[in-house]
Amino acid sequence: MSIGKNIRTWFDGNWHEGDIPVMRAADHGIWQGSSVFDGARLFEGMVPDLDAHLARVNRSAQALMITPTMDPATLYEIAREGLKRYAQGAAVYVRPMYWAIHGSDLGVAPMEGVTGFALCLEEVPMPAPEASTTLTTTQFRRPVLADNVCNAKAGCLYPNNARMLVEAKHKGFGNALVQDAMGNVAESATANVFMVRDNVVFTPIANGTFLSGITRARHMANLRADGIDVREAVLTLDDFRAADEVFLSGNFAKVTPVAAFDDVTYAHGPITRRARDLYWDWAASSRL
Numbered sequence: 001m002s003i004g005k006n007i008r009t010w011f012d013g014n015w016h017e018g019d020i021p022v023m024r025a026a027d028h029g030i031w032q033g034s035s036v037f038d039g040a041r042l043f044e045g046m047v048p049d050l051d052a053h054l055a056r057v058n059r060s061a062q063a064l065m066i067t068p069t070m071d072p073a074t075l076y077e078i079a080r081e082g083l084k085r086y087a088q089g090a091a092v093y094v095r096p097m098y099w100a101i102h103g104s105d106l107g108v109a110p111m112e113g114v115t116g117f118a119l120c121l122e123e124v125p126m127p128a129p130e131a132s133t134t135l136t137t138t139q140f141r142r143p144v145l146a147d148n149v150c151n152a153k154a155g156c157l158y159p160n161n162a163r164m165l166v167e168a169k170h171k172g173f174g175n176a177l178v179q180d181a182m183g184n185v186a187e188s189a190t191a192n193v194f195m196v197r198d199n200v201v202f203t204p205i206a207n208g209t210f211l212s213g214i215t216r217a218r219h220m221a222n223l224r225a226d227g228i229d230v231r232e233a234v235l236t237l238d239d240f241r242a243a244d245e246v247f248l249s250g251n252f253a254k255v256t257p258v259a260a261f262d263d264v265t266y267a268h269g270p271i272t273r274r275a276r277d278l279y280w281d282w283a284a285s286s287r288l
Contacts, residue, residue: 002123004093008082011118022118029099030276033156034110036060039251040094042083043126047094048283051076052214053251055095060152061098067113068098075119082121082269083288093124093252130277132257132268133174133248135188138164139238141179142186142209150209164189175248177240177261180209185235191250192216193258195235195243196271202239203249205232215279216249222278228271245269254279 018024029035037133038057041052054075058068079094086092096119100110140163143150148157168176168189180186187193187210193202199221206212223230240246246258246266255276257268 004124006086006123007092008085008121009118009119010078010082015085019114019120023116026094026111027099027101027116028103028107029101029116029155032100032103032108032110034063034064034100035155035194036066036099036152037095037097037155038153040079041126041251041254042090042092043096044089044280045288046089046234046283047080047083047285047288048279048286049214049218050079050094050286053094054079056153056214057096057098060154061115063149063152064154064156065112066098066100067115069115070096070117074134078119079121080086080288085240086123087122090109090123091126093122093123095120127253127256128257130257131253132259134260135175135177135240135246135258136171136173138166138167138176138178138189140164140167140176144181145208150211153211162187173260173262177237178210179237180207183236185237185240185247186210188248191248191252191256194219194275196245196269197243199229199271201227201230201271202227202233203230204234204235208235213250214253215251215254218282219249219255219279222282223271223275226274226278228274232281237279240264245272247272247275249275 009016009020011022038053040053055072061068097114099266101116102111103113104111164176176189178186192213220230241264248256257272
């Protein structure tokens, strides 16, 4: 099921209108879960870090033992070609995807060199600048690299994220603040997380249990260039309970203010607003 409308799909060398079928019933990606994807965004005529997202999908494929078949530079031109077919001002989610077609070694390991690829574009509105979410704890945790492919944006990781999110929704919250296997905060169920305390910005140190995002890195660079102290650190749930501001960072919305964590409330504060303003100013250099 799609999340947007006005869908276009690049598959088998051509652009197609709509959400077309691209995977067969016996493909390894269906029954063994060997699929990866990435996400970029077109909004207000800007496509920030499109090249970085397209390069990362190849790294994710390699981490999942899938052979990437598309050169990132070629992907970049294909994506831009497809995005130019949308109306001026459209907000579009850009999703390149790989999956293994055949299996080897009793069908479990993906066969090298035989890989499916599709690039899906969906028109999905950007959330409003003031649109916030709320967080709660979850019983589910992020895995470690010894357990799963934490160094890839892999489809097989997302059922665990879905458990976190569904649990949070049942408790009446918008998202979950997720711990790693050691009990320290890793991220939310859907995005990386930042907190502000005494005008210092903190984010969980990248320890291999979560994907250290492209947008996360961009916020860190922008804020530091603006003279704001940004620190990667080991953070606990209590650290977030004592925070002045909290915001999420991901490709889908770029910056999402957090209004509450359980019974603790936060203001939509000046550094959260500054992070968004800095990102939009920087993204202006990436016009389509």
